[in-house]
Amino acid sequence: MKRFRILSCAAFLLGALPVSAQKAGDPAKGKEVFDQCAVCHSATTDEKKVGPSLKGLFKKAKMTNGQKPTEANVLAIINKGKGTMPAYEDILTKEEKDHLLAYLKTL
Numbered sequence: 039m040k041r042f043r044i045l046s047c048a049a050f051l052l053g054a055l056p057v058s059a060q061k062a063g064d065p066a067k068g069k070e071v072f073d074q075c076a077v078c079h080s081a082t083t084d085e086k087k088v089g090p091s092l093k094g095l096f097k098k099a100k101m102t103n104g105q106k107p108t109e110a111n112v113l114a115i116i117n118k119g120k121g122t123m124p125a126y127e128d129i130l131t132k133e134e135k136d137h138l139l140a141y142l143k144t145l
C-alpha cells in the first residue's frame with residue numbers, strides 16, 4: 039500500500055507541475071498530444087519501444103541523426119517522420135505541436 043501512495047503522489051506532482059509554466063505551448067496539453075507518440079516512445083524511462091526513448095530529449099547533446107535537439111530540429115522530425123515513424127505535418131495542428139514541444143522540454 040505504501041508503494042501505491044508514493045506512486046499516486048508522483049503522478050499528482052507530474053500532473054500539477056507543468057500548469058504554472060506557460061509560454062507559447064502548454065506542457066499539460068502537450069502531454070495529452072503525446073498519448074499518440076507514447077505507443078512508440080517512452081517519456082519516463084530509457085526503455086526503447088519502437089522508437090528511442092524521448093526522456094531528456096532536449097538535454098541531449100545530439101539526437102540519433104547527429105543534430106542538436108533544438109525546437110526546429112525536433113519539429114522537423116515530427117513533421118516529416120523518420121524511418122517507420124509517421125509524418126505528423128498534417129495530423130497535428132500548429133498549436134498541438136507547440137504544446138507537444140513544450141511538453142517534450144519537460145522530459
Ligand code: HEC
Pocket residue numbers: 072074075076077078079088089090092095100101102103112115116120121122123124126138
Ligand atoms: C509508429 C511508431 C512511432 C510513433 C507513433 C512516433 N514515433 Fe517518433 N520515432 C519512431 C522511430 C522508429 C524513430 C527512430 C527513427 C530512426 O532513427 O530511423 C523515431 C524517432 C523520433 C525522434 C528522434 C529521437 C532521437 O533521439 O533521435 C523524435 C524527436 C520523435 N521520434 C518524436 C516523436 C513524437 C513527438 C511523436 C508523436 C507526435 C512520435 N515520435 C511518434 C517511431 C514512432
